Amino acid sequence: MAIQNLIKSVQKSGVEIDDLVLQPLASGEAVLTAEDKDRGVMLVDIGGGTTDVAIFVQGGVWHTSVIPVGGNHFTNDITYVLHTPHNTAEYLKIKYGSAIAGEPPTDVAGDQIEIDTLTVGEQQKISRHLLNEIVQARAEQVVEMIYNEIKRSGYEGMLPAGIVLTGGSAQLPRFDELMREMLGIPVRIGVPSDLHGLADSLDSPSYATGVGLLRWGARHGLAMIGSPHQSHGGERNGWGNVYERFKGWLREFLP
Numbered sequence: 001m002a003i004q005n006l007i008k009s010v011q012k013s014g015v016e017i018d019d020l021v022l023q024p025l026a027s028g029e030a031v032l033t034a035e036d037k038d039r040g041v042m043l044v045d046i047g048g049g050t051t052d053v054a055i056f057v058q059g060g061v062w063h064t065s066v067i068p069v070g071g072n073h074f075t076n077d078i079t080y081v082l083h084t085p086h087n088t089a090e091y092l093k094i095k096y097g098s099a100i101a102g103e104p105p106t107d108v109a110g111d112q113i114e115i116d117t118l119t120v121g122e123q124q125k126i127s128r129h130l131l132n133e134i135v136q137a138r139a140e141q142v143v144e145m146i147y148n149e150i151k152r153s154g155y156e157g158m159l160p161a162g163i164v165l166t167g168g169s170a171q172l173p174r175f176d177e178l179m180r181e182m183l184g185i186p187v188r189i190g191v192p193s194d195l196h197g198l199a200d201s202l203d204s205p206s207y208a209t210g211v212g213l214l215r216w217g218a219r220h221g222l223a224m225i226g227s228p229h230q231s232h233g234g235e236r237n238g239w240g241n242v243y244e245r246f247k248g249w250l251r252e253f254l255p
């Protein structure tokens with residue numbers, strides 16, 4: 001039902017839908033190698049509202065799931081514990097956040113961060129270490145939930161290529177390290193590879209889904225994209241054709 005509603009709203013905005021692709025499969029398309037998928041790998045896309053996972057073994061997808069915790073929960077925890085406005089909490093997470101809080105500070109003054117409070121003009125000092133204890137607690141919960149998913153899938157001990165992280169929250173410093181320590185399997189951050197032209201700006205785990213969708217379109221040769229006559233060209237599959245169609249979409253979107 002939620003999907004039907006989504007399809008309706010997208011169509012109302014004048015955009016045609018050619019295919020629906022599960023987010024972690026799209027991200028996997030951008031960051032996993034054929035070897036990862038053959039050996040056994042789990043793609044973990046940590047977004048804002050959810051963490052989407054997909055397990056690939058022997059080249060195919062064997063398990064997918066949505067864990068209802070993502071980056072927004074980290075921000076909400078900070079807001080709640082430190083009584084900060086939401087945007088301050090988001091700023092603190094992105095600027096000072098770390099999934100491993102480490103040892104309590106010896107330099108207490110150096111540990112202090114000055115932030116705005118909910119009262120205009122009033123400032124508050126908070127401890128960077130306390131901030132990261134909050135972040136670490138939530139990060140550990142996410143790792144535990146990922147572990148439960150691995151167990152539930154029946155592929156525990158069968159993922160030699162380990163975990164590949166994508167999504168905006170994969171950028172949280174030391175999240176990969178925490179995961180490696182807790183799960184005892186390889187963990188790496190997946191950045192879209194083999195990009196041409198836009199390489200610098202898309203070189204981030206945040207763009208894995210977007211880049212993966214483009215690749216998906218290229219690989220599956222979505223014939224419906226663009227006007228009908230375009231789908232009769234000789235170059236039906238591959239980047240060339242999708243690039244032409246992508247330019248077509250851009251033309252439609254831009255004023």
Ligand SMILES: Nc1ncnc2c1ncn2[C@@H]1O[C@H](COP(=O)(O)OP(=O)(O)OP(=O)(O)O)[C@@H](O)[C@H]1O
Nearest residue numbers: 046047048049050070071072094167168169171172
């Ligand atoms: N440098 C960073 N450090 C920590 N978290 C970050 C960083 N940059 C972005 N984030 C977090 O990433 C999240 C957004 O990620 P992403 O763009 O992948 O989500 P989304 O795809 O929109 O959401 P969802 O997948 O849940 O639908 C936000 O919670 C944001 O705070």
Ligand SMILES: [Mg+2]
Nearest residue numbers: 023047167209
């Ligand atoms: Mg996402």
